[in-house]
Amino acid sequence: MGPETGARSAEALGLGRHLRLTIPSVSARVSFESLASTLVRMIASGSAVTRAELVRETGLARSSVTDALLQLEEAGITQYVGTLAMTGRGRPAEAIGLSPDFGVIMVADLGVRRARLSVHDVGQNLLRHMDFAADIFRGPDIVKAELVEAFTAMLRDLGRETDRRLVLVLGLPGPVDTTRGVAVKPPIMPGWDDFPIASRLGEELGCPVLCENDVNLRALGEARALDPSQSPLLYIKVSTGIGGGLVTSRGELYHGADGAAGDIGHIRVSGVDDVHCACGNFGCIEAVASAPAILRQVLDGGEAPELAGGTTEDLYGALRANNRVVVGTVRDAASRLGEVVANLVHFYNPARIVVGGGMTVPSDDMLAGIRAVVYHRALPLATRNLVITKPVLGEWSGIAGGVVLGTEYALTPEGIASALREVDGRGRARR
Numbered sequence: 001m002g003p004e005t006g007a008r009s010a011e012a013l014g015l016g017r018h019l020r021l022t023i024p025s026v027s028a029r030v031s032f033e034s035l036a037s038t039l040v041r042m043i044a045s046g047s048a049v050t051r052a053e054l055v056r057e058t059g060l061a062r063s064s065v066t067d068a069l070l071q072l073e074e075a076g077i078t079q080y081v082g083t084l085a086m087t088g089r090g091r092p093a094e095a096i097g098l099s100p101d102f103g104v105i106m107v108a109d110l111g112v113r114r115a116r117l118s119v120h121d122v123g124q125n126l127l128r129h130m131d132f133a134a135d136i137f138r139g140p141d142i143v144k145a146e147l148v149e150a151f152t153a154m155l156r157d158l159g160r161e162t163d164r165r166l167v168l169v170l171g172l173p174g175p176v177d178t179t180r181g182v183a184v185k186p187p188i189m190p191g192w193d194d195f196p197i198a199s200r201l202g203e204e205l206g207c208p209v210l211c212e213n214d215v216n217l218r219a220l221g222e223a224r225a226l227d228p229s230q231s232p233l234l235y236i237k238v239s240t241g242i243g244g245g246l247v248t249s250r251g252e253l254y255h256g257a258d259g260a261a262g263d264i265g266h267i268r269v270s271g272v273d274d275v276h277c278a279c280g281n282f283g284c285i286e287a288v289a290s291a292p293a294i295l296r297q298v299l300d301g302g303e304a305p306e307l308a309g310g311t312t313e314d315l316y317g318a319l320r321a322n323n324r325v326v327v328g329t330v331r332d333a334a335s336r337l338g339e340v341v342a343n344l345v346h347f348y349n350p351a352r353i354v355v356g357g358g359m360t361v362p363s364d365d366m367l368a369g370i371r372a373v374v375y376h377r378a379l380p381l382a383t384r385n386l387v388i389t390k391p392v393l394g395e396w397s398g399i400a401g402g403v404v405l406g407t408e409y410a411l412t413p414e415g416i417a418s419a420l421r422e423v424d425g426r427g428r429a430r431r
């Protein structure tokens with residue numbers, strides 16, 4: 001292990017921990033690009049950062065690893081970043097890092113009202129980030145223009161305008177067809193259905209764009225920041241909408257056949273058949289337990305006139321202030337959501353359920369309400385080791401998931417091959 005490297009990167013990311021990457025195993029027969037991909041993923045995830053560690057982790061001959069490292073260094077993909085003190089009598093080992101010149105990874109985590117954007121290098125270092133109010137209701141053209149402007153400004157501020165842009169990972173608060181890079185009939189994103197957001201952004205920013213559901217990104221970020229024993233992991237986001245994301249025991253996102261897996265907001269609950277949902281159906285859990293639904297119930301009850309005309313931000317404020325009526329309504333909503341979650345526990349048997357989103361920030365009432373019902377309703381075998389908790393990365397989970405997806409994309413054998421071709425081209429141009 002290279003604790004120094006790990007701590008340095010994780011600290012820079014602002015997350016306090018290093019994100020695990022999927023690392024394909026290799027044999028002596030694989031192509032150079034495949035071997036290089038495995039080595040750089042180990043380095044990027046901090047799991048092996050010296051030649052000796054890479055030899056041990058890959059199980060390959062020292063000469064094969066040495067050759068590959070030499071080529072990677074000559075191509076400007078890796079570099080020596082310092083020495084690690086060895087325990088025992090060994091000499092200090094040279095620590096290998098990814099070159100900052102390899103390129104940048106961009107992540108945009110879009111909520112309904114807020115966006116968090118960030119720029120990273122392939123070593124998981126956070127170079128820059130910004131939050132801004134981004135109203136998804138204004139439609140994809142305006143949001144796209146804002147994203148292009150914001151990323152261009154961030155890269156300019158970093159002095160990295162001309163750096164290779166490896167990939168942009170875009171999280172959207174609705175169902176996403178990840179293959180085509182579009183939102184599909186998103187109930188709370190008018191104008192976004194089938195809009196080719198990934199290709200349009202890609203044209204303007206000059207890089208590939210990966211679209212993913214925002215809750216899936218959060219689930220992935222949490223799972224990869226934690227020990228593998230904490231997966232399967234189910235992330236439930238409760239804010240303007242309600243969504244779920246599932247990471248398998250292998251640490252990978254579960255999309256289902258069409259990408260709709262985990263879209264739990266439109267599961268029907270009993271006793272609220274007359275409540276209309278934005279999706280067009282009646283009785284969805286989102287229509288009774290999301291922040292706007294809770295606000296509406298509080299106002300309908302007439303016992304909190306101070307919230308009349310208020311927004312969900314005002315609702316969060318009242319919850320923070322322990323407003324009796326609001327707390328009661330949140331607890332009721334949490335119980336209903338808890339029944340849905342108890343069913344999911346029987347179906348998925350997750351090791352960990354993470355409850356996040358705006359509704360969970362001002363107080364623990366939502367979390368406590370869900371927890372109480374799940375432990376009461378679900379069978380002992382499914383809850384024996386089940387952890388139901390807040391996100392360890394707070395509101396950074398989505399960005400972390402984007403870093404994982406973006407880094408793994410950039411460090412595929414194809415990504416390495418393209419970097420090598422570029423270096424080769426530049427070398428020939430110089431000659």
Ligand SMILES: [Zn+2]
Nearest residue numbers: 266277279284
């Ligand atoms: Zn619905």
